[in-house]
Each structure stands twice: as structure tokens, then as C-alpha cells.
Amino acid sequence: MPSQLSQLVYYSEVNEQNKLELESLLHKAQDHNSKNYITGALWAYGKFYIQVLEGERAKVSDLYHNICADPHHNGVVLVGCIDIEERDFADWWMAFIMDTDVNREAILKYSCSDRLEPRKMSHQRLIQLMKTVKLSQTARSD
Secondary structure, X not given: OOOOEEEEEEEEEEOHHHOXXXXXXXXXXXXXXXXXXXXXXXXXXXXXXXXXXXXXXXXXXXXXXXXXXXXXXXXXXXXXXXXXXXXXXXXXXXXXXXXXXXXHHHHHHHOOOOOOOHHHOOHHHHHHHHHHOOEEOOOOOO
């Protein structure tokens, strides 16, 4: 039986006492994800991390549980985990979404205000928003 492809979305609050430099966090994520064929995107927005993880269900689940135990995150909340036919972030081991004026403008398209409030957004709306905004960092290199 083939492995099931899954997409998981969560958000957490940044633990200021254990805050990693984002560049270090991204390199660590890209290294881990490339070895486990996990793709996705991370948005550091104010006090929140919003992240999409895509890959084999068991590997995505394991990574999510590691994130829940990571002291760099407070109050990890699972927004949703669904089976998917194809990846939305297939070109990215871990894309990074910067907090820019252009990206903030996109928030209003999928939200009730111009502020990103992940507590008030569904899995589907967060995915659509994250696919709309400008991604940065290098694409996957195989």
C-alpha cells in the first residue's frame, strides 16, 4: 500500500526566551525536510509561527510532535491535517514568508481584517493565503 500524502497546518506563539534566529531555524528545517521529503512554508508573523508541512503522513506527524515538544514554540495549535493528491509547496523544502507590505495586503483577501489572526482562519484559508503571498529563500535543490 502506498504511503499517504498529507498536509498539516499549525500555528504557535514564538517563545521569546528560546527564540531561534530565523535563518538558523530555516536551515535546520530545510536540512531535516530534504532528508525526509517534507515540503512546506513558514510564516513568522508578529508573535506567531504559521507553518505548512507536506509529505508522508507518518513523517509529517512525527515532525509535528517534535515541534509540539520544542521549547521555541508556545501553545502549538493544530489547524488541520488532510490527505492531499499533490503538494502545494512542492518546490520548497521550507519556504519562508516574510512580513512585508505586499504580503500584509494579501491578508485582507482571506481574513476579516488586515491582521493575520491564525486563530480565526481555517486550514483552507491559511493555505490559500500562504500560496498567494511572496515566498522567499531558495527553492528545493536536489
